[in-house]
Amino acid sequence: MTYSFFLRFFSPRAAAWMTAVWLSGLFMVMVMLASFDEPVFIYLDF
């Protein structure tokens, strides 16, 4: 999905790099924010 998206704008080699950078960046942000507690699923407090 991501690679195909970047392939629309860049060469295959550049798209592969962009995909790697984007996914690893997103992963780092996820790791940084993973400490935030997950609320109990569907707490319909109404």
Place this chain on the structure above:
Amino acid sequence: MEFVSLDYLAWLILFQILVWTVGNRMLPWCLCGIGFSFVMINAPLSGAILLAQALISYWFTESGRAGHGRYALLLIVGISSVFLAFKYRTSTSGIALPLGISYYTFRLIHYIQERFRNNIRKHTLIESLAYLSFLPTLLIGPINRFPEFLTDVRRRTWNTARFSRGLERVFYGYAQLIILGNFVVNHVVRDWLINPARPDGFMALVFRSMHMWLDLYVRFSAYSSIAIGVSLMAGFHVQENFNYPFLATNIKSFWQRWHMSLTQWCRDYIFVPVSSVTRRPYLAIGLTMVVIGVWHELSLRYILWGLYHTAGIIIHGKWSAIKIRRGPDMGGWADRVTCMVSDGVSIGVTLVFVVLSFPITHVLNDMLKRLFQ
């Protein structure tokens, strides 16, 4: 169990390893084993309840009794009563529901109904148990269907592109859950919307409702993405659950885009039978929406919430039936602008209607309680 936890991640990894280690012949045993092991380890009593329901349903349908409408109905009423009893106990005493029973009940009723209609190919007990205890969709759906599951379980082959697509879907699901759900919506947006400095009363309820709908959408669609992705990695196709519901231009369209597997289930097993038997579509819509409400919580306010949405759908139906005489086409860009403005207004009105559903039914519920006390 938390989805952003090493425990759950370990289960998903174990699931992938096992389903690709065993051959197709042993696959149903493997799926069944890992699904029930998950429930039994985390909540043994829940596992026993689910297994008992599955065995009774299989025996009942296999013995040919499900071919008789009366017996099938009896079985469905029995299964629904067990679910409602647990739901009632949860509503009154706060004790948690048996693990996975919400979606399990829907899958079980779908299975019985389709066998009653003779729409399911011949299969074994293990295949039906594998379907009911399918780990990726066991806890939070989507409500996958048995015929598609049976095709996948029998004709599964390795496909690298599909595996990669699934893995990416899981990754984005987790990113959505952690970054958007847990951090943005539940810390940044929550602090802003549910601010102690804001006035109390009805507007406070509206802000709480806005936060809740946003939170529900972001996290629930993330869970669905994870479930769909994990299934795809294992070679199973599970239907989508959300299709940009907040861009719906009317309330009917909203319910066709929100939690689609549940609304399609309700359409197939509540709306269609009730409207074909009674010939009263409004009654069928009402019953469908009330069931969706009661499924969330067995209480008067969720019955009111179901009726509120029923009113919205009926009013929209009446409104659509009125033929508004259109003026002459203004041509090119003018038409496009008119269309965009009209869509924007429709989306706004639908959002306001949806967000107000909780505050209005909350106030109505309080009024009724005071009236009858």
